[in-house]
Amino acid sequence: MNIVLLGPPGSGKGTQGQLLAERFDLAQLSTGDLFRQILQDPDHPLYDELQIVKQGKLVSDEVVNAVVEDAIKKLGNAKGIIFDGFPRTVAQAQALDKMLNSMNKRVDVVLDFNVAQDVLLQRLLGRRVCPDCKRVFHIKQRYVECPDCKVQLVTREDDNEEVIMKRFKEYNEKTAGVKEYYLDSDCAYINLTVDDADTTPEEVHQQIISELAKRGLAQ
Known part of the structure; x- marks a missing residue:
């Protein structure tokens, strides 16, 4: 089962992706994590082109597609993939279809996270991440270090209000067409609405x- 997660920054895609990956034994492919790995390697051929991520801007389709295609190849014979942060444009969605079709696979499920903006801001400004396992926490949980890795939690460089608002704007402008693209496809399209900050993962x-169970995709 291949699942695409749609939703603005802070909507919970990463957390839900981890939970789904564990439950269904799927691989999780996060473009954000892939980009951050590249940005830690000045010798990587895409290092310079990915600097715009720090400004809250979206990376070009050509570069994103190249990064994702390389990652898919490295996953080998995974039972399925959860795509977190990809695709974000119609061109990327079309490219993903071609990548999967070449392996006789397709996008089976799209989960569209619709989260109120005030909830998103509260989540992102209080978000803390384990630099080792990438697990996400919130300051309300009062963790200073990851309970599993025993390393200090960090604030992501792009988790500041100015960059967050740019990311919201770019997301809304550039991904509206992606929703229409998948609504017109034969995948299972599931809308999830979260308007209460106290809703738990x-x-x-x-x-x-x-x-998923209603559609015969889970028990």
């Missing part, structure tokens, strides 16, 4: 499983 996960 576990509650959202159960909502996802319930919707």
